[in-house]
Amino acid sequence: MEEILDNKNWFEAWFDTPYYHLLYKNRNAKEASFFINNLIDYLSPPENAFLLDACCGKGRHALYMNQLGFSVDAFDLSANNIKHAKQYENNKLYFFENDIRQPLNQQKYNIVFNLFTSFGYFDNEEDNIQSIKALSDSLKQEGVLVIDFLNAQKAIETMVSKEEKKVDDLTFKIKRKVKDGFIVKQISFEDNGRKFSFEEKVKALYQKDFINYFNLARLKLIKVAGDYQLNDFDIHLSDRLILFAKK
Ligand SMILES: C[S@@+](CC[C@H](N)C(=O)[O-])C[C@H]1O[C@@H](n2cnc3c(N)ncnc32)[C@H](O)[C@@H]1O
The missing domain is CATH 2.60.40 (Immunoglobulin-like)
Incomplete structure (x- = not known):
């Protein structure tokens, strides 16, 4: 078997290949716009809100948020993903390379999104905590962090x-x-x-684990949903664990 890891972590190598995008090709712009419409309906940010998509992949959610009229920044670790996403940039949409653990110093956002299981990749718990703290640091006061994770139980x-x-x-x-x-x-x-x-x-993280992270990052859980329509979460039936935490 050929391994294309070159001593990289699995998440640095796999997401940077075209094969990830082929295997998950059903995770497309249509799914992204459906989910973002429901999130924006629920969160109702002001028109001038500044949004961040953390671990944006090729930018399907960020692009749609921008099409709705919002100012959007979006980052990802994968150089190939960001290179692809940059073709969509405009004066209200900016993509850049960054590691989720790395705090962003300048800008503060109304909403920070981390969508489609873009969390729980690290072996070390400290890295998970550092990631949530960095995302929390990027939020304005009263801002909301949205994490769309898998329902580990199901x-x-x-x-x-x-x-x-x-x-x-x-x-x-x-x-x-x-x-x-x-x-x-x-x-x-x-x-x-x-x-x-x-x-x-991906670490099998449950609601209680995220509540612990949120406590450490001075965030408060305000809602939990179980799918992209934002129906209530059911631990045995829901495909997703979607957490909303307020600063
Ligand atoms: C499952 S994909 C989801 C991508 C995107 N949110 C979407 O829904 O299409 C996970 C993404 O997280 C990115 N990623 C993995 N580890 C990361 C890290 N440490 N910092 C920033 N991004 C990371 C990957 O490059 C990949 O694009």
Whole structure:
């Protein structure tokens, strides 16, 4: 098996490849606009609100927030994602490379978004805490942090341990397991005769874990939703764990 890690952390390598975007191609602009419409309806920020999308990927949510008229900054660790997203920039939309643990010093935002399981990648708890503190630092007083995480309980209860998924010309062989408190997904495939193998490793974090992080970052949980329509969270039925925390 060929590994393209070059001593990088899995999340530095995998999300920077075109293969991540192929495997998750259903996580598209349509899903993003549906979710953002519901979030903006609920949060009703003022017209002149300044929004931040932390771990924005190629920018599907940030782009739509900007299309709604908001000023939006968005960052991601992946250089390729940011390079792609920069084509959409305008005077109210700016993309830049940054690590979620790194506080942003200048700007403060009305709402900070962290969407589609862009959290829980670090082995070390200190890094998770540092990330939430950095996001909290970027908020204006009374600002809201929105974290869209997986529902670990349901993900584990309904886990399919082996699966093949054909997307366009590629067949992804996927294995899933829970190991040391992490939900691990091993992804292998062949492209043009080359063999690839990647791993996703997301910490099984629950509402109580996020409440602990929020307490440490002086944030207060104000709402929990379970899907992109913002229906109530149900630990056995909901696909998502969407947390709203106020500064
Ligand atoms: C599951 S993707 C979601 C991307 C985007 N939010 C979306 O919904 O399309 C997770 C994103 O987090 C980014 N990421 C991973 N680790 C990061 C870190 N330490 N700091 C900033 N971004 C990170 C990845 O590069 C990737 O784009």
